Amino acid sequence: MRDMVWTREDEGTPLYLQLARSLREHINSGGIGPGSALPSERDLSEMAGLSRVTIRKGIEQLIEEGVLVRKQGSGTFVARRIETSGGRLSSFTDEARKRGEDPGVIWINKSYAQPTEEEATALQIGNTARVARLGRVRLAGGEPLAIEHAVVPAEFLPELDSLGDSLYHALETHGFRPVSGTQRVRASLATPTEAGILCVKQNSEVLRIERMTWVASGRIVEFTRSVYRGDRYEFVSDLKEI
Structure with missing residues (x-):
């Protein structure tokens, strides 16, 4: 997960959507496998240099898309197809x-x-x-x-x-x-x-x-x-x- 490439795009794209895109591409490229746990919001915040509010919104976007799933009391995981x-x-x-x-x-x-x-x-x-x-x-x-x-x-x-x-x-x-x-x-x-x-x-x-x-x-x-x-x-x- 540490090798995920995070680059900011133009100012017109909200940061949480930019983060969601980077996470999605990292998952699709095999950087983190199906069923694997996502790092904590705190760790992602430190890795990407973004606020935890932005991290949370980016994760919620991928949960809505079905890319990630949240398990109560366990964390957030890459969804299995x-x-x-x-x-x-x-x-x-x-x-x-x-x-x-x-x-x-x-x-x-x-x-x-x-x-x-x-x-x-x-x-x-x-x-x-x-x-x-x-x-x-x-x-x-x-x-x-x-x-x-x-x-x-x-x-x-x-x-x-x-x-x-x-x-x-x-x-x-x-x-x-x-x-x-x-x-x-x-x-x-x-x-x-x-x-x-x-x-x-x-x-x-x-x-x-x-x-x-x-x-x-x-x-x-x-x-x-x-x-x-x-x-x-x-x-x-x-x-x-x-």
Whole structure:
């Protein structure tokens, strides 16, 4: 970090933005790796010859951009870009644990209902069928990364009072683990509500994902719509020559 080049630009650019640019370039060039802790505001102030107020504003700018993340009681760290395979069927919980992170959930809603016409069509069930509506904020290391709204035929799940944080674990325990599926991913902008939940700026880039999965018998078990933070996630697919 000590080798970061700090040069002042023209007087028209605020100092905190100049600092943010230098830090961003230093991070992008590999000067400080993903997951590494940033020096303290005091150390950065001494290194750059800037006030701690300016340092704090520069850091806040990079936090808003998703370049840095702040962990309460631990400090500020370079954000990790999460690469996930676009061709592998896995759960948020399993993926987080594979990365060595502790997954968590904040429940928005967990209830039974009848499906909407769209949901009944997607799940290939009747309009009077009973479904479970599951709305969750997905966390990794205490950081909110995604919002998920799943609709599942109630017969595939245990009673909701006994439902844990992992939907796929509950389905597997009940004998209905998904074995295949389809997924659509599109770029979008966060609504004010989504931005507040995910701790990002309004109109930040997000990835909207629609997923449908099947059990071995061929029945559709899940219809889920999710919003993932675009500053943290990259979906990667292997390509093969036809």
